Amino acid sequence: MPELPDLEVFKEYLGATSMKKKVTSVEVSSPEILNGISSRKLQSRLKGHRFITTRRHGKYLFLEVEGAGWLVLHFGMDGRLTYFKDEQKEPVHTRLKITFENGYHLALDMPRKLGGVWLVDDPDEFIAGKRLGPDPLASSFDFNEFKEAIQDKKGALKPALMDQEIISGIGNIYSDEILFQAGIHPQTKTKDLDDEALKVLYESIQKSLKTAIKHQADPGQFPNHFLITKRQEGGKCPNCDGEVEKIKVSGRTGYYCPKCQGIGG
Numbered sequence: 001m002p003e004l005p006d007l008e009v010f011k012e013y014l015g016a017t018s019m020k021k022k023v024t025s026v027e028v029s030s031p032e033i034l035n036g037i038s039s040r041k042l043q044s045r046l047k048g049h050r051f052i053t054t055r056r057h058g059k060y061l062f063l064e065v066e067g068a069g070w071l072v073l074h075f076g077m078d079g080r081l082t083y084f085k086d087e088q089k090e091p092v093h094t095r096l097k098i099t100f101e102n103g104y105h106l107a108l109d110m111p112r113k114l115g116g117v118w119l120v121d122d123p124d125e126f127i128a129g130k131r132l133g134p135d136p137l138a139s140s141f142d143f144n145e146f147k148e149a150i151q152d153k154k155g156a157l158k159p160a161l162m163d164q165e166i167i168s169g170i171g172n173i174y175s176d177e178i179l180f181q182a183g184i185h186p187q188t189k190t191k192d193l194d195d196e197a198l199k200v201l202y203e204s205i206q207k208s209l210k211t212a213i214k215h216q217a218d219p220g221q222f223p224n225h226f227l228i229t230k231r232q233e234g235g236k237c238p239n240c241d242g243e244v245e246k247i248k249v250s251g252r253t254g255y256y257c258p259k260c261q262g263i264g265g
């Protein structure tokens with residue numbers, strides 16, 4: 001499932017491909033992914049306009065349409081974007097296809113139709129309406145905001161990190177990475193974290209996500225100290241000679257190193 005680093009890479013991709021070009025047509029092949037707008041209305045609102053800015057909050061991407069609001073994209077379990085010219089390169093599971101004046105197309109490619117598309121007037125209103133917590137890479141997200149957010153949530157730490165109303169953008173994979181880099185056990189209770197542990201965690205969130213983005217959210221390019229590529233039962237811990245173990249926390253399967261993640265648990 002695309003998480004914050006993937007979304008940041010999608011944002012950069014849009015910035016490099018799809019901005020400031022007039023939209024000439026919009027095809028919606030799976031109208032069920034549209035929310036609060038019909039295919040026809042989306043077509044008429046976008047046609048003749050250009051995307052002028054991009055913004056990301058958690059796992060949502062916002063594209064400002066000059067004079068016509070903001071297109072909002074959520075990628076569900078497996079969505080991604082493809083910019084292409086040759087029709088033969090169109091992804092099989094294209095749900096939304098936007099064509100530009102230069103003859104190129106932007107496809108929202110999404111095998112399982114679990115993501116969504118909206119057209120809204122105000123991204124902040126949308127974010128508030130979805131009750132999304134702060135984005136951990138926003139400049140306003142400081143330690144105190146983080147501490148308040150995490151202490152609002154009772155129970156185990158891993159599901160707290162994945163709760164989009166607490167912090168927006170972290171899912172199953174990056175919560176494992178963040179906890180591994182912080183040396184904190186996934187079952188640690190949020191109420192048991194002292195200021196020192198919270199600081200380590202806060203820094204690990206920032207560092208893990210930024211490092212992933214720096215490497216294009218591509219596990220093949222990740223540094224050796226990352227857990228993600230060894231994230232399987234019996235995988236070799238990147239930090240010690242131990243083995244990675246599988247663990248169920250509040251119904252979600254995670255991976256961790258029992259030797260290296262000694263804090264809490």
Ligand SMILES: [Zn+2]
Pocket residue numbers: 237238239240241242257258259260261
């Ligand atoms: Zn280890």
